[in-house]
Amino acid sequence: MAIAKAERLMNLALCLMNTRRPVSKRELRASIEAYHEVTSDEAFNRMFERDKDDLRELGLVIDTVESIDGDFGYLARSDRNRLPDIALDPEEAAALALAAKVWQQARLAEAASGALQKLRAAGVPYEDTTSALEPRIPAPEPAFEALMVATRERKAVAFDYRKANAARPEPRLVEPWALECWRGHWYLAGHDRDRGDVRVFRLSRISGRVKVRGAFTVEVPDHIDVRETVARWAGEGATAATARIRLRRDSGYPLRARAVTTTPVDAEWDEL
Missing domain, CATH: 2.30.30 (SH3 type barrels.)
Known part of the structure; x- marks a missing residue:
């Protein structure tokens, strides 16, 4: 997601969650700076509807309330958008810490480290018991x-x-x-x-x-x-088959080790 859009969605979510009454589109347009740049009412309505749908897809519960004069207001009630407390035992927390270590040398390192810090701040019991294990999954590819x-x-x-x-x-x-x-x-x-x-x-x-x-x-x-x-x-899932080949005597030892049978042909050749 582009940084500008992510910031706009975050501001819209904060406006909807930090109000005790439904907020109209006109009020939201005046409150959120990113909407000030949209000069056309039609363009703003399209952007707002997309943003509202994106927030709902991300899991935010947004209520639509019709006022007496027929206008619509929006709000995200805190009791409907509160996540339950995180409850992890020490073994589960250690498993998460091990998973975070995987990304220490990849592009997700900052996100993984931040997730562990939030768990600690939330009071989740965390003790690094995986110091002997150092998993690494590098992701050097630009794509x-x-x-x-x-x-x-x-x-x-x-x-x-x-x-x-x-x-x-x-x-x-x-x-x-x-x-x-x-x-x-x-x-x-x-x-x-x-x-x-x-x-x-x-x-x-x-x-x-x-x-x-x-x-x-x-x-x-x-x-x-x-x-x-x-x-x-890569050919690693090919069906096993049997082939018959000839090798000079005293040569091709890796092939001979895999042979089902070995039969002398003459003084110089064997058939495997």
Whole structure:
């Protein structure tokens, strides 16, 4: 989400939550600085409706109240938007601390550290009992953060991608479903619009900027197994088969170790 929009939504949420009576659109427009820049009433109404829908999608309960003169007011009652107290036992808190350590060298390090500080401030029992464990999932690829945001917000993206056997990258238009790290590399699974099918992309082969291109058009599957797809494309999921080969005597020892049978052919050759 762009910083300007995030700030506008935050200000709107604060206005709706810090009032004891319904607030009209006219009052909200006068109170929130970002709305001052919108000169057209029609443009403001569209922006306000989008912002209100975005807040509701994020989980804020907004009540719409009709006044005596037929005008509408809005408010977010505190009793309907209060989260329950967080109750974690020491083992659960330690598991969260271990998860936060994963991102210490990635772009989510600040968010992970901030989450633990908020838990401590809320009085959650926290003791770092995982000092012997130092998990690391690096995310050095420039495309990681943009794809993570697009995956969470369900936005299609466009980027240039170079396949393993290609000389130059090609443009791809993808609806990103899931990101997963496997064997030290990040992969993206999603719906390739141009090919009309599921595709998996290795982030290190994405070049240039990742650009947002609208909302999803295809339903996201309930289960997305990125590793299984990558392994299948790498040939690791191939069905086992038996082959018959000939090797010179006293050579090819790794192959001989896997042979089912070994039969001498002549003085120079064996058949495996």
